[in-house]
Amino acid sequence: MTTTIRGECHAALISAPGSGQGKSMVTAALARLHRNAGRKVRVFKHGPDYLDPMVQEVASGAPVYQLHPWMTGEAECRWRLAEAAREADLILVEGSMGLFDGDPSSADLAILAGLPALPVIDAWGMAQTFGAVAQGLANYHPDLAIFEVIANRVGSPGHGRLLAESMPAGLSLLGAIPRSEAMAIPDRHLGLVQATELAGLDRQLDAAAEVLEAAGLDRLPARITLEAEAPEPPARLLDGRRIAVARDDAFAFLYRANLDLLEAMGAELSYFSPLADEALPACDALWLPGGYPELHAARLAANAPMRSAIRAHHAAGGPILAECGGLMACVETLVDGEGQAHEMLGLLPGTARMAGKLTALGLQGLHADLGELRGHTYHHSRLETAAEPLCRTRKLAGSEAEPVYRQGALVASYFHGYFPSAPRLTAAIFRGQRFSPLDP
Template identity: 75%
Template sequence: MKATVAAAMITAPGSGQGKSMVTAALARLHRNAGRKVRVFKHGPDYLDPMVLEVASGQPVYQLHPWMTGEDECRWHLTEAAQDADLILVEGSMGLFDGGPSSADLAKLMGIPALPVIDARGMAQTFGAVALGLASFDPELPVYQVIANRIGSARHGDMLRASLPEGIELLGAIPRNEAMNIPDRHLGLVQAGELGDLDQRLDAAAEVLAEAGLDGLPQQVTLTAETPEPPPRLLEGTRIAIARDAAFSFIYRANLDLLRAMGAELLFFSPLADSTLPDADALWLPGGYPELHGAALAANKPMLEAIRQHHTAGKPILAECGGLMACCESLVDKNGESHRMLGLMPGRVQMAGKLQALGLQSLATEQGELRGHTYHHSRLDTDWAPWARTRKLAGTEAEPVFCHNGLVASYFHGYFPSAPTLVAAIFRGESLTPASTAKEQSHA
């Protein structure tokens, strides 16, 4: 499969430069102009893609050469390019941060990097920053940059004049309230919580149009092999999936894989519903249970329904926020304790700072599930871990607990990296950690 399309990797010198909102506003600007825009996100992230889906009106998938695999990166982009007018990939952190970095993905796919640089408090130094980004890796093409949060038209002219030969200022975005979006401890506020998000995006798109950012980036040619379909290991399996304001951290690719393996997916709300769907297995994904502790605790019929599912020995996968809900109690940031499911002993308590961050994997005889960890709470339990994840980068490895069909951890898994293991979890099969020899071979 092969296709040619206008494409760019929207990146930055570091976090906080405004690239997320610039990416969303660019997507909305071109969508409003009648173009089909596909947006992707580098690395593990649940919140930015929610906003990017609203901005583009199209599904958003994660791309990461290690977590999702290089072939899947090529496939997603090339498939999207079949009928898209524009592809945007939002980078993570700074352009060269992490491994594989946004720069590594851009080089792998042959997509130019388009840095967004916060120009507040600088003039000629803007050119030095742009030159550094463009020359740090000679294999990475950087032809244009975007100046963000400029103070005036004259400020923009100074920034343009500072750029070295070969680097063009694509546009200079003024400071404007339309370019801001609320955030909280895990990132952006969820798209579904912003009732005026469409209006915000339209206003931001207008700001970009006035800044001269309505042109298309250069064309790139993408190629990929069509992947083999996964085995139908979940044929006839009904999986109930929690999805609401408290549990929403779900990769689209995870849902796609479950369906492709034959599962029937049934969504429910632990906040609003009183009963579980008739299901063989249950998935409690990550999210913000700490913001809804009182409501979750008050919904006693739902708590009892999930307890009965567990008592029956039916499989439950609980990731991060799901693990928090499975404990006996959850202590929120205000110090208030809420009774949770009690499927595992102990409690979780919100901490004043980030407790864990980084790419990790769970190595088992049934496959290596890749993913990440990112949480602000601490777990106190008497249970001994069944296994621990393997750290690729970041903080310490996470414990994984298995008991009576419950698999619980702070670890978020990217299901397509290990279909056989994922199917075994949802079928309630016995799992086997990787042998010591295999773990050492992966180190």
Template identity: 70%
Template sequence: MATTSPASAFQATVPAALISAPGSGQGKSLVTAALARLHRNAGRRVQVFKFGPDYLDPMVLEVASGSPVYQLQPWMTGEDECRWRLAQAACEADLILVEGAMGLFDGTPSSADLAVLAGIPAIPVIDAWGMAQTFGALALGLARYREALQVTEVIANRVASDRHAALLAQGLPASLSLLGAIPRHEALTLPERHLGLVQAGELSDLESRLDEAAAVLEEAGLGRLPAPVNFSAPPAEPVPALLAGCRIGIARDAAFAFLYPANLDLLRAMGAELTFFSPLADSCLPDVDAVWLPGGYPELHGETLANNVAMRHALQAHHQAGKPLLAECGGLMACLTALVDGEGRQYAGFGLLPGTATLTRKLQGLGMHAWHHGGVQLRGHTFHHAVVDTALPPTWHSEKQSGTGGEAIYQQGHLLASFFHGYFPSAPSLVADIFTGRLTAS
């Protein structure tokens, strides 16, 4: 790790790589987590980032690395934030890893766009099952597709044998090398459900799984550090204390857990006092001025939430007192009169809004969105398998980054609810208006 420049800027040189793949399902999430654990176990300070708006992979990556995982997405977080977060991390870490999303060139912006923006080399993880020399052709295509992108190493995943690994290495052109050949191994898998990986907190053996996966990668030759990268950027601009003295209660448990660390950081930077509570286990709200019900899996805990009558009454009293409440995605679902899970079982919701939320097998919303209001733009995303049936008309709609259509945004009193997940640093003033009750329909 290099020494830093004066306090006016972040500047340091540290090994770094973006771990990507030709597409989803190649194993890059678990490879990234295992790499983070491998280097952490070797005594290195590892900082991992996640490209895109995903909540679930970062939970596993945080356990693997021992540090909070922040999102990097040039459109959602902004290019400047991508630069200063990486440069700040370089001043403190011995290794930076960024997990890509989908395929290396998928999306606008793509994982490759971030790698080029930050000057980070990309290391594709390629599922080699069922191929030999063709592995080299696929790797070469990824390396040559975009001239400004650095790709000099690749990782082979799900390799059948030493002979298979040798064939893969022999098939690579001279410009590419095989960083490692990972055998098929149970430690390189985690259970999934409709929104992706299960939450890290639900896996009692996650620590041992990660240690085992790290050992598999080390034996496969992946213990070498990637090339050093020079990072330099000015720090973030300070935000005004728009939430000074505001006490915000945030739901955080197995049913409500989709929280960006950057969102929490922003609320604190604006002067808010944050208190966490569990709608599953607690019988009352903390003494707060506003409540935030983030996304999660309320549909998996419908019976427990319905049976917690005391919490339902506490939330209703908070709402009836005219206090602000933000409900995102799973939070929206729980706020309705009824919630129907994937098996068709209906449970009582919190009853703050009229209507029913129903989980479906079909994906109902996916993509980057923005909400334009009051001259600012709150950026974020949507990803859900549920529909809402309500007589309440939307007050606003989000807008897709590309394409048509958006998510309904409902306002009733000082309650704001939508399937839309916001990235708070993109619009601090609007976020402050939500939590102070100053938000108006104009």
């Protein structure tokens, strides 16, 4: 028997005409502004992204989950939003890329959920053309609601007035954000710098919130009703299973929904640091998620006790899931961005070599007899190996399908999976059970 959940709150999807317009920091600053005003704020992220949600969690003080009509599924998108609306005063969904980029795009999510879109437009170098850009976004899709926009990186109060005067009928300027150091956040080759590495992030978010308040952005977006069917709880396929999860500056790309699912299936999770710890926690299986092993390769190579512990786990038939950065740690050698070679775990023959540029990007799925695990690939390294892959992922969009390797009970790939899309397949991997790939 299904249960319908329903909630009402203020909500908006924060997007932009394209990447680099400042929507991530605007979303974070809005979350902090309203949180500081005493409101309960929930932030979500459209699409496969690990780094932006880290900052949004610090900004809002609440967990951040991914929403993507293909990767997480339409029903889950509706459910997570409706569930949040039951307790939150404000929901903000940070879009990805440009408003209409990708399939499904941020706009598709907004239409699916009934959210108004609130575009952030970088006004640097624009005057009256700003209104034309806003009008184009608002009129591009008849089912998408856009009532107001935000101007970012505005040069002066006079510049802000020009932008406001350029707005066409039916659209208004919510606020003009001046250029400010408080609104800048550093990034690196995979996206934003991890929140745990940003000293003074809380102070910066408070300062950014003050910038937005002074610009008139303390007004709440529209209040809407969100309704959905609650999902059935997953089967207890991992009852009593102890899973050790790598989590530190080198391995941190973890979807909260993945962790939630493992626990809902009965797993007991414990966390360890391949950088700092010398022994594994008591466990039946390991998860080495993505991250930045290339930035910490020397420390990983120097931690001989941990490498020995993981090798012993593998030799004893212990299951290991290694995703992207985890895969790079499992090969024999990792060559970092400076060309320095470092000894890794050696569970998979070959070398992972930083390429100095993006080598893969796109939505993909691992199609097997136990379900289709959906997710994505995004990396700046190449794998040189003589190992034959078990299979390849199914490419939905972007770069070529990724090989998936199996060595004993190790499953390793550059592919990042969203576990709730295939609970049975996920459980089989962590139980060390065989699965049969299907043709992509």
